[in-house]
Amino acid sequence: MTIETIMQKLKLELDAVRYQHSVNVMETSELLARHYGADLNKARLAGILHDCGKNYKGDKAREYIQKIGYEADRVELIQTRLLHGVIGEHLAKTVYEVTDTEVLNAIHWHTTGRPGMTLLEKIIYCADYIEPLRNFQGIENSRKSAFEDLDRCVVDCADSTIRYIVDKGVLLHGKTVETRNYSLMLLKKKIS
Template sequence: MNFSEMDILLKKSLKPGRYIHSVNTMKVAVELAEHYGEDVEKAKVAGLLHDCAKNFDDRETKRYCIENHIELSPLEEKQLFLMHGAVGAVVARQKYCVEDPDILNAIKYHTTGFAGMSTMDKIIFLADYIEPGRIHGDVQETRSLAFIDLNLALISAFNNVLKYVISQNGLIHPFTIEARNYILLMTQKTYEN
């Protein structure tokens, strides 16, 4: 399936606001890929398709998980919306004929992150977080860092996500904590007592 066909199919599959968000994410992903020397075509596809399963209700998300042997932790069982990335990777493969593991992985982890993220994974996570339609919290700080230092921008995004989830008394996915800690350790930016 070529990119134009993917775009037409996605537009039919998503609510208009979600489609606009996906296009905005794609545009930012392309800019970040160009800036950091990553594959622009991969970033374009991953950015466009990252939320291809976002409009699924909990029942459909759970069905995809069961049918595709995606094991759910107790936290994920309680917050099935977190699984739209993992389910989205399946949908991208099955419905949009995407076979590239870099694209599928970036889609899979764009919500939670994980320790050891590739540059492409980081780009899609950040593009989703900072696209122009996002007006949440401290997004401007993260936007300003995105084209200066990818890791610092990710730390900013993770910090903001964690603060928000805590303020909502929500459950924090362990992948997000692991991703943040991994980047801090990797860049030796940990706080010392």
């Protein structure tokens, strides 16, 4: 399937704001990929599709992961929005005919991140936060750090997620904390 066909199909699935966000993440991912020498097509593909599972929440999400045999943890079962990466990966494979493992993994992990992310995974994770529609405290720093040091940007984005989740008073996924700590350790090693 060409990226144009994927975009047409996705536009019918997502609401207008979510679709525009996806296009923005695709474009920001491409800029980052160009900057860091990653594969541009993979970055565009993972960027446009990263939120393709976003319509699944609550029981709909729980049913979907049961159907595909994904064993969700307790936090994911309660905070079902966390599952849209896993569901998105499956939709990318089955509906949008994506076969590239790197692209599928980038979609899978974009929500929480993970320790030891690949370059493409970091690009999608960061692009999701810094695309032009986003606005949060400290975003200008994150936009800058994304093009200076991706690990710095991952830490900034994880910090901002943690702050947001704590302020909201909902469950924080352990992987977000692991991502943050791992990337911070990477940074420290670079510094000392």
